[in-house]
Amino acid sequence: MTTTPTIELKPSSAPLSDAEREAILANPGFGRHFTDHMVTIKWTEGRGWHDAELTPYAPLSMDPANMTLHYAQEIFEGLKAYRRPDGTVSLFRPESNAERFQLSARRLAMPELPVETFVAACDALVRQDIDWVPEHGGESSLYLRPFMIANEVGLGVKPANEYLFIVIASPAGAYFPGGVRPVSIWLSEDRVRAVPGGIGFAKTGGNYAASLLAQAEAAEKGCDQVAYLDAVEHKWVEELGGMNLYFVYGDRIVTPELTGSLLAGITRDSLLRLAEDLGYTAEEGRLTIDDWRRDSENGTLTEVFACGTAAVITPVGLVKSRDGEWTQSDGKPGEVTLRLRKALLDIQTGAAEDVHGWTHHLG
Numbered sequence: 001m002t003t004t005p006t007i008e009l010k011p012s013s014a015p016l017s018d019a020e021r022e023a024i025l026a027n028p029g030f031g032r033h034f035t036d037h038m039v040t041i042k043w044t045e046g047r048g049w050h051d052a053e054l055t056p057y058a059p060l061s062m063d064p065a066n067m068t069l070h071y072a073q074e075i076f077e078g079l080k081a082y083r084r085p086d087g088t089v090s091l092f093r094p095e096s097n098a099e100r101f102q103l104s105a106r107r108l109a110m111p112e113l114p115v116e117t118f119v120a121a122c123d124a125l126v127r128q129d130i131d132w133v134p135e136h137g138g139e140s141s142l143y144l145r146p147f148m149i150a151n152e153v154g155l156g157v158k159p160a161n162e163y164l165f166i167v168i169a170s171p172a173g174a175y176f177p178g179g180v181r182p183v184s185i186w187l188s189e190d191r192v193r194a195v196p197g198g199i200g201f202a203k204t205g206g207n208y209a210a211s212l213l214a215q216a217e218a219a220e221k222g223c224d225q226v227a228y229l230d231a232v233e234h235k236w237v238e239e240l241g242g243m244n245l246y247f248v249y250g251d252r253i254v255t256p257e258l259t260g261s262l263l264a265g266i267t268r269d270s271l272l273r274l275a276e277d278l279g280y281t282a283e284e285g286r287l288t289i290d291d292w293r294r295d296s297e298n299g300t301l302t303e304v305f306a307c308g309t310a311a312v313i314t315p316v317g318l319v320k321s322r323d324g325e326w327t328q329s330d331g332k333p334g335e336v337t338l339r340l341r342k343a344l345l346d347i348q349t350g351a352a353e354d355v356h357g358w359t360h361h362l363g
């Protein structure tokens with residue numbers, strides 16, 4: 001059933017005051033504050049998608065035997081709405097998020113939400129809470145979090161017969177308020193994030209749950225993020241817990257190929273194309289931790305950066321592993337990294353022309 005339900009608008013009679021909202025927007029952080037509304041759409045076996053509503057942001061009431069709480073049938077997305085120089089608002093590649101959401105749904109045995117319904121739900125929420133989209137300039141945005149959970153009650157193990165799709169929104173400040181800061185990476189040589197044939201390519205909470213212990217270990221080692229290796233040979237570099245990786249060899253940039261255990265980032269994909277516009281060669285390839293260390297030390301690997309919707313592009317300045325540590329690019333953000341970061345952000349915020357058709361203007 002692929003009918004697109006119309007979203008019924010039931011806005012809040014008591015949204016936050018302008019002053020309260022402005023106070024939050026002055027220092028939003030990330031994922032700490034939520035806008036006045038949310039969109040919910042239900043799915044029931046035999047009936048498909050129905051009851052699409054925009055309502056005041058509110059807690060869900062949930063049966064303790066809701067299947068999501070026990071068997072983790074959950075998927076999510078993350079995308080940003082930016083204020084453009086002319087004051088209008090646009091989303092960046094929401095159809096790509098919608099398509100990936102369908103891919104994740106298939107893998108988790110959940111129903112696929114039509115692409116146009118996903119985008120319409122995001123549009124409706126941003127339009128309603130448009131005052132929550134920060135001003136143009138800086139790197140602030142309104143982060144959208146579409147997600148889907150099982151909504152059947154019971155402890156029997158099977159795909160649920162009811163689901164709930166929800167979109168919430170949270171204002172996000174500049175990821176690096178004091179300027180771009182390189183992060184340190186812990187190379188996880190034992191713990192893996194995802195396995196061949198598993199759910200690594202799906203955007204699902206389970207992958208994050210699997211990554212938290214290694215993340216805590218990284219923090220103990222004084223590192224910001226974990227880099228995961230493949231689960232079979234424990235040598236091929238895959239990605240971070242929530243960001244893809246790029247390796248810069250002069251004017252050639254390389255990102256680990258999508259083997260099925262990596263998440264296909266939309267930022268990663270955008271950079272593959274944007275890099276070519278800027279005169280770099282961009283390719284997908286394979287790289288071991290030994291390659292990473294050797295090429296850093298002999299200077300051929302000039303920069304490394306991570307990329308994803310939340311931080312856009314984050315330079316890597318230090319790598320630590322069981323066998324020691326090495327500095328990457330003198331611990332400073334590299335030239336190629338910063339150039340790609342600015343080019344991508346300029347398209348996302350409307351400061352530069354978008355020749356790729358990635359911008360989704362709010363109708």
Ligand SMILES: *Cc1c(COP(=O)(O)O)cnc(C)c1O
Binds near residue numbers: 078242265308
């Ligand atoms: C979301 C995510 C990314 C980045 O994807 P974008 O579409 O660029 O935001 C990378 N890795 C993992 C594991 C993710 O969940």
